[in-house]
Amino acid sequence: MPQITYREAIRHALAEELARDPNVVVMGEEVAQFNGAYKVTDGLLATFGPTRIVDTPISEAGFIGLGVGASMLGIRPVMELMFWSFYSVAFDQILNNAANVRYMSGGQINCPIVIRGPANGGTNVGATHSHTPENVLANHPGVKVVVPATAYDAKGLLKSAIRDNDPVFFLENTILYGDKGEVPEAEYVIPLGKADVKRAGTDLTIVTYGRCVIHSLKAAEVLEKDHGISVEVVDLRTIRPLDFDTVLASVKKTNRVLIVEEQKPFASVGTQLAYMIQREAFDDLDGPIHRLTTIDAPAIYSPPVETEQLPNPGRVIKAVLAAMA
Amino acid sequence: MSKKPSAIADTKAESAVKATDYALAPVNAALSSTQRIELYRTMIRIRRFEERSLRAYQSKNPSGGTNIGGFLHLYIGQEAVAVGCCSLMGKNDHVITAYRDHGHAIAVGMDTKPLMAELYGKITGCSKGKGGSMHYFSPDKNFWGGHGIVGGQVPLGTGLAYALKYQGKKGAAMTFMGDGAVNQGAVHEAYNLASLWNLPVVFVIENNGYSMGTSQARSSAGQLAKRAEGYDMAWGQCDGHDVYEVRALMDKHLTLAREQSRPSTVEIDTYRYRGHSVADPDNTYRTKAEIEEYRNKKDPIQVSLQKLLAEGVLTEASAGKIDAEARAEAENSADFADASPYPTPDDIQKDVYWESDHPTERKSEGRLFFD
Known part of the structure; x- marks a missing residue:
């Protein structure tokens, strides 16, 4: 199977869906002539032309709103946010x-928009x-929320997201863009809302998603080799809809849980997961649910310190050892 | 009232019509007697519907509970704007507006029974009781809401225009906003995109002089529609008390959108007799005398009636019959709303996701809802 980058996998998904459905339009800042701020859309303008690959001004509220409006009339816009951080200026x-438009219209309208772009720390910005x-x-x-960790997942999930009739928010990671992984040449899709056990284990379950999957897999290797601890890594892949059955099955097997996420702790995704695990698997737990998050402060600039503010393999190892103690 | 006089300031799209003879403008001269009467009828239907909704708001239901909750932003006084604009709609023309949306909903042809039922929060409402007064929608009538956040609908309307152009359809997206919306950033972002990309949208500023309780003089620098010049867009202004005048100006701007795919901005001077919403006691920012002056001299329904009487299209008797029918329709809509059931708790989680509403076609897995 060919090895391609996470960035190329997303690009291939876009290209395949653009070719498949004439209603798909890729739109965002620097996506066309500049070939993408992070080169995800590199070459798409040359292949599909300026009607399908559209550069926007720096105007997120305007162009995201335009995409929402166009989607109500049947366009399938795939909007790139150069950083998901810029969602704040398009929040409304x-x-x-x-x-809300589907609900407030009593189900008369659907909004098949995808908004995608990177959402991560760790780049000293x-x-x-x-x-x-x-x-x-x-x-x-x-809304639906997808956070892929690998090239294979990114491609299959993005294709599902573009075909979805509900708004899907697709959160990528600039640090993963260059990571290579096996991606089949034949077409495939991965349904939203399906978790993936990235590593099987017996002693503790790490529930995680996004780049923290990669940290957790690295940590699991060390834990196995140096500490004899067998860690199972469950990659949620999609936050909403949530494949909680896979989480439950793993917890019932290992009886210990560590949630790892690149989130600030207060009211994070992990907060919801911890609530659900204690509610539905209380009797299966041999200890309290543990959680590893970003250290609770705005993202620090200082490069070596930012690495320590975020989850990383070293912090995951410590957290697993604490959970096993 | 601290507004500028409503002189025609149609700087870019040359006006072929003099201020005094809007009835003779081609778009109006072509109207049959029946069509003229329909314009009047639609305005009075809106007026009676809203008066009836206000009575419902201010009274209790037979069980002693609330008939209508939340906000009720009445359009009374502004009817000629929505009716004039929406009367020009062709099959590829679309409408979107803000939260003062009852007039537009009736003007595009929505049935008043589900509109009143929506105010009552009933399952028979146009949004099944899930949207309320500010969130009327009817995609089958090319009506896309009904939006609660000031200015938030303006990028959406621009997106409707984008879709029309992308799909190669000759139509226009009429994107209504109030005078308060022009100071929102989203509006300016939409103006820029529309002009930059040659989108067939007409931005319609319904200038009733007050953004809630703040007069135009206290909220907005310069003439509102003239801001279009900064985006290289044509703009026009007219008096919104005469439905013929509204149609005469809008016809030119809609043609610009449909035929040349160019956006433009129209500022239509109008006036609301009621407070910003029913919750506004309306005693802090304008005088009763000002309201009375508009009501007595510029009421769009009276202006229209006098013209139709003068034209010999209506008589006092036939006008009275139309009014009686409008009152009966409003009463029937209230009866329908009153008799309709509320949604059940089981309905709360319907219409959230397309996929959860179409379970047999669902492709995703996992939990969509949480408790």
Whole structure:
């Protein structure tokens, strides 16, 4: 199977869906002539032309709102946010209009929009550019939220997202863009709302998603080798809809849980997971649910310190050892 | 009232019509007697519907509970704007507006029974009791809401225009907003995109002089529609008390959108007799004398009636019959709303996701809802 990058996998998904459905339009800042701020859309303008690949001004409320409106009339816009951090200036369009229009119209309207872009810290760009809003987004019924960790998942999930009739928010990661993984040449899709056990284990379950999957897999290797601890890593892949059955099955097997997430702790995705695990698997737990998050402060700039503010393999190992103690 | 006089300031789209003879403008001269009467009838239907809704708001239901909750932003006084604009709609023309949306909903042809039922929060409402007064929608009538956040609908309307252009349809997206919306950033972002991309949208500013309780003089610098010049858009202004005048100006701007795919902005001077919403005691920012002056001299329904009487299209008797029918329709809509059931708790989680409403076609897995 060919090895391609996470960035290429997303690009291939876009290209395949653009070719499949003439209603798909890719739109965002620098997506066309500049070939993408992070080169995700590199070459799409040359292949599909300026009607399908559209550069926007720096105007997120305007162009995201435009995409929402166009989607109500049957266009399938795939909007790129250069950083998901910029969602704050389009909040009303994303979370009032896209999220609510179906409900407020009594089900008369659907909004098949995808908004995608990177949402991560760890690149020393300070607090304004390092937001991870998946918890904020997923707090809004009516939307779907996807956070892929690998090239294979990114491609299959993005294709499902574009075909979905509900608004889907797709959160990528600039640090993962260059990571390579096996991706089949034949077409495939991965349904939203299906978790993936990335590593099987027996002693403790790590529930995680996004780049923290990669940290957790690295930590699991060390824990196995140096400490004889067998860690199972459950990658949620999609935050909403949530494949909680896979989480439950793993917890019932290992009886110990660590949630790892690149989120600030207060009211994070992990907060919801912890509530659900204690509610539905209380008797299966041999100890309290543990959680590893970003250290609770705005994203620090200082490069070596930011690494320590975020989850990383070393912090995951410590957290697992604490949970096993 | 601290507004500028409503002179025609149609700087870019040259006006072929003099201020005095709007009835003779081609778009109006072409109207049959029946069509003229329909304009009047629609305005009076809106007026009677809203008066009836206000009575319902201010009274209790037979069980002693609330008939209508939340906000009720009445359009009374502004009827000629929505009716004039929406009367020009062709099959590829679309409408979107803000929260003062009852007039537009009736003007695009929505049935008043589900509109009143929506105010009552009933399952027979146009949004099944899930949207309320501010959130009327009817995609089958090309009506896309009904939006609660000031200015938030303006990018959406621009997106409707984008879709029309993308799909190669000759139509226009009439995107209504109030005078308060022009100071929202989303409006300016939409103006820029519409002009930059040559989108067939007409931005309609319904200028009733007050953004809630703040007069135009205290909220907005310069003439509102003239801001279009900064985005290289044509703009026009007219008096919104005469439905013929509204149609004469809007016809030109809709043609610009449909034929040349160019956006433009129209500022239509109008006036609301009621407070910003029913919750506004309306005693802090304008005088009763000002309201009375508009009501007595510029009421759009009276203006229209006098013209139709003068034209010989209506008589006092036939006008009275139309009014009686409008009152009966409003009463029937209230009876329908009153007799309709509320949604049940089981309905709360319907209409959230397309997928949860179409379970057999669902592709995703996992939990969509949480408790």
